[in-house]
Amino acid sequence: MPRPIHARIHVSALRNNLAVVRAHAPSARVWSVIKANAYGHGIRNVYEGLRGTDGFALLDLDEALLLRSLGWQGPVLLLEGFFSTRDLDLVSRHHLATVVHNEEQLRLLEAHRGRRAIEVLLKINTGMNRLGFAPSQLQDAWTRLSALPFVSGITLMSHFANADENDGVAHQLSTFEKARAGIPGPASLANSAAILWHPATHHDWVRPGIILYGASPTGRQADIAASGLQAAMSLCSELIAVQVVARGDTVGYGSTYTASRKTRIGIVACGYADGYPRHARGSGRERTPVLVNGQRCRLAGRVSMDMLAVELPAHCDAGPGSPVTLWGPGLPIDEVAASAGTIGYELMCALAPRIPVQAD
Numbered sequence: 001m002p003r004p005i006h007a008r009i010h011v012s013a014l015r016n017n018l019a020v021v022r023a024h025a026p027s028a029r030v031w032s033v034i035k036a037n038a039y040g041h042g043i044r045n046v047y048e049g050l051r052g053t054d055g056f057a058l059l060d061l062d063e064a065l066l067l068r069s070l071g072w073q074g075p076v077l078l079l080e081g082f083f084s085t086r087d088l089d090l091v092s093r094h095h096l097a098t099v100v101h102n103e104e105q106l107r108l109l110e111a112h113r114g115r116r117a118i119e120v121l122l123k124i125n126t127g128m129n130r131l132g133f134a135p136s137q138l139q140d141a142w143t144r145l146s147a148l149p150f151v152s153g154i155t156l157m158s159h160f161a162n163a164d165e166n167d168g169v170a171h172q173l174s175t176f177e178k179a180r181a182g183i184p185g186p187a188s189l190a191n192s193a194a195i196l197w198h199p200a201t202h203h204d205w206v207r208p209g210i211i212l213y214g215a216s217p218t219g220r221q222a223d224i225a226a227s228g229l230q231a232a233m234s235l236c237s238e239l240i241a242v243q244v245v246a247r248g249d250t251v252g253y254g255s256t257y258t259a260s261r262k263t264r265i266g267i268v269a270c271g272y273a274d275g276y277p278r279h280a281r282g283s284g285r286e287r288t289p290v291l292v293n294g295q296r297c298r299l300a301g302r303v304s305m306d307m308l309a310v311e312l313p314a315h316c317d318a319g320p321g322s323p324v325t326l327w328g329p330g331l332p333i334d335e336v337a338a339s340a341g342t343i344g345y346e347l348m349c350a351l352a353p354r355i356p357v358q359a360d
């Protein structure tokens with residue numbers, strides 16, 4: 001028997017979340033961002049739920065080719081572009097769209113002798129200071145790209161550093177609009193936070209990531225509570241043992257949890273080697289929530305490599321074999337993440353390869 005831990009990907013939630021994106025940005029087309037193996041969900045597992053998108057955006061050529069092998073013939077965008085001539089040949093052969101964000105990529109394109117059309121997203125650095133041409137270089141880069149016969153279209157693109165804050169896009173948006181004055185073509189700016197909270201940024205293509213998976217761009221579940229987004233992943237396991245501890249007994253490494261009365265402690269087959277955060281609070285107040293038999297319990301003590309412990313409430317009759325939800329519908333991943341000092345993004349992406357994942 002394998003360990004009872006497993007993840008489930010909820011196809012109907014993905015479909016719902018894509019519809020939420022479209023409702024927020026009705027006139028934009030959608031690049032569904034599935035980098036990092038679809039934020040840990042698995043590209044194969046999300047494909048069915050997201051195939052109603054206009055395009056998929058990701059980083060790795062391997063992931064792009066996987067999408068093609070699944071039958072996706074629509075647009076695929078490489079968010080960091082290509083890194084070599086060999087990559088560029090694959091971009092051309094598999095009809096991928098590519099970001100161009102630096103001089104090296106521009107030169108590789110100028111040296112490229114292929115004939116097949118390549119769609120380009122020209123990236124402008126408007127203040128994130130990660131990727132992109134400076135606004136002052138934009139006109140030159142655009143002119144050089146336009147001169148290449150195989151470049152079939154140029155979309156201007158930028159990325160926000162603070163779209164999860166109230167006036168977090170104003171400065172970058174105005175830098176973008178000034179930089180592109182006089183340059184024709186569509187534009188793509190909005191990540192999840194900008195889709196939800198900054199409609200002025202929607203332009204022609206939006207690029208949702210985290211909200212497709214049902215978590216909050218801010219890390220705070222309350223910020224998306226009214227949006228209709230649904231959790232796309234459940235991390236599930238079971239109790240594999242129960243200990244009865246007396247008042248004053250401690251649980252786990254470092255003995256950080258002390259029972260305040262006679263307490264039943266459930267041991268769950270899930271630990272940090274599964275991707276569950278070791279920093280999840282297990283002592284003091286506001287310990288991390290865990291669902292046992294659908295009922296909210298709290299973590300007890302430190303998370304270990306393959307197991308964690310939960311305090312079972314007095315009236316809870318859970319025992320070995322009882323179902324446990326670490327996160328999913330009914331227990332937002334954002335809440336668990338907050339309790340571990342991080343955000344839902346990181347927990348999703350950290351899902352360990354040893355966990356079996358199935359789409360439902």
Ligand SMILES: *Cc1c(COP(=O)(O)O)cnc(C)c1O
Pocket residue numbers: 033035079159190191192193207208209210211217
């Ligand atoms: C990851 C990424 C996104 C999606 O970000 P979310 O915050 O998950 O919506 C959009 N655009 C670019 C360039 C990205 O790298």
